Amino acid sequence: MKAAIFGATGFTGRLVAAELFRRNVDTLLLGRDEKALSAIEGAKDVRSVTLDDPSSLVDALRGSDVVISCVAPFTRLGEPIVGAAIAAACNYVDTSGEQRWVRRIYDEFGTRAAAAGVTLMPSATDDGVPGDLIAGLVVESLAKVETLRMHHGVFNGSISRGTMLSFGQIAASLPLAWQDGEWRETDAGTRAPVDFPRDGEQPSWAIPGPELITIQRHVAARTIEATMNLDLVTNVSLITDEVIAAAPAGPSDDERRASRFTIIAEARAPDGTTARGHVSGNDPYGSTALVAVEAAVRLGARGAPVGAVPPSLAFEPADFLNSLKPFGITWQVGN
Ligand SMILES: NC(=O)c1ccc[n+]([C@@H]2O[C@H](COP(=O)([O-])OP(=O)(O)OC[C@H]3O[C@@H](n4cnc5c(N)ncnc54)[C@H](OP(=O)(O)O)[C@@H]3O)[C@@H](O)[C@H]2O)c1
Known part of the structure; x- marks a missing residue:
């Protein structure tokens, strides 16, 4: 190979x-x-x-x-x-x-x-492939899926220069969510708080989860959407060209060790039955x-x-x- x-x-x-x-x-x-x-x-x-x-x-x-x-x-x-x-x-x-x-x-x-x-x-x-896989595993227990929500949690995270550049592209469009058989642009505002396994209840904002695109190809749900515990819109507005130019290439080894991520898949069937699962790890870049x-x-x-x-x-x-x-x-x- x-x-x-x-x-x-x-x-x-x-x-x-x-x-x-x-x-x-x-x-x-x-x-x-x-x-x-x-x-x-x-x-x-x-x-x-x-x-x-x-x-x-x-x-x-x-x-x-x-x-x-x-x-x-x-x-x-x-x-x-x-x-x-x-x-x-x-x-x-x-x-x-x-x-x-x-x-x-x-x-x-x-x-x-x-x-x-x-x-x-x-x-x-760290979140794209594991998010798709955990979503597939979570929906296995439901005969039919009404809604699938993916919740991203990043804790003590710092981002690389390349991620800053990508955030600029991400922020240029509204988040896409799957609603009633088509991709629709959604507002990038706040959503209901999310209970994270180790970290408890966290505020959440709608985000353009990349894993939604792949999940929709194998999970038949009326709604598929994503949130994050960080307000990307506010954070992206702080990333100016000067900030990018002055930033280190990425987080230091200590910062990488201190950072953690979790991605939750939360599914609900039309009869109200729910199923949930998550993937967690340290060091989003190493992962x-x-x-x-x-x-x-x-x-x-x-x-x-x-x-x-x-x-x-x-x-x-x-x-x-x-x-x-x-x-x-x-x-x-x-x-
Ligand atoms: N969970 C996630 O979503 C996740 C996690 C990790 C990484 N990422 C993404 O992975 C990407 C890489 O991030 P990074 O921090 O590694 O970025 P980076 O350090 O800026 O590296 C970018 C790479 O692209 C090359 N490049 C840039 N412009 C080029 C051009 N015009 N022609 C040829 N090569 C060019 C650079 O080459 P030079 O060295 O020659 O400039 C460098 O090798 C980002 O989009 C980041 O968001 C996403």
Whole structure:
């Protein structure tokens, strides 16, 4: 199995590279700066490519079983990498949290990927893939689902420069939620408080959960929406160009260790029966690298369905989540 990373010089890309090296996966590091790529600890195979040269991108990806894209922001930069992956018959994973980008992957690239025999999996992050998987497991106990609400909790979190750039893209549109058979823009305001497993009741705001796009492909519900315990609208308004320029690449090791995340799936049947489950872990960026690499290694083995495929349909959900347990990512289903 051979994996490639695009954006290996970034904060997340470096963590992804380290995880691939830890697993002894044959890894090609791609980016625009060959010197910076070669300086990455453990780098053996590096190649400089630019996004405005599609044929060199395709050439670079030929022979890899999977590419993990860690560029930022995806909405602005992601397209050439997906296009090249499809042309090179290389499976594709990314670390995007941008909901509109995830939707584009499904709507615009899924059919082409299926024809080329490759699988696309955007949002292989701490919350994207685990959110999709826990949602699939939670609804198993209900004959019919009326509403599915995903609640994101981030505690002691600090964000990378790349995430700041992506927040700019996320804030440019209203959150999408699934309502009565279609995607609708919802207001980005407050929602009812949410009871988190370790942290108790937290305030909540509507967010554009990227996992909603994948969940809707396998859960038939009237409403699918997402909230978070942080007010992204207020936080994004504080992220100016000056703040981004002065920010470190990402959280320090101590900050990473202190930060935690939980994603809850809460489903309700038409008769009022409810089901709930959650996934929790530490260090959202380190966990994203673990999730992205686990997804990439599984797709690289080339047994998954082709096209843009929700994690719950590509993997056995409990098996995937259990593979993350040794790294402190735990899950539970039950009220
Ligand atoms: N839960 C989540 O939603 C979650 C978790 C983790 C990460 N993420 C996302 O992952 C993405 C990466 O974050 P990050 O913090 O790692 O970002 P970052 O440190 O800014 O890294 C971005 C990468 O993209 C490359 N890049 C930027 N512009 C480019 C261009 N024009 N041409 C070629 N390469 C370019 C950079 O290369 P250079 O080094 O050459 O500039 C770098 O390798 C963000 O969208 C972030 O939100 C999401």
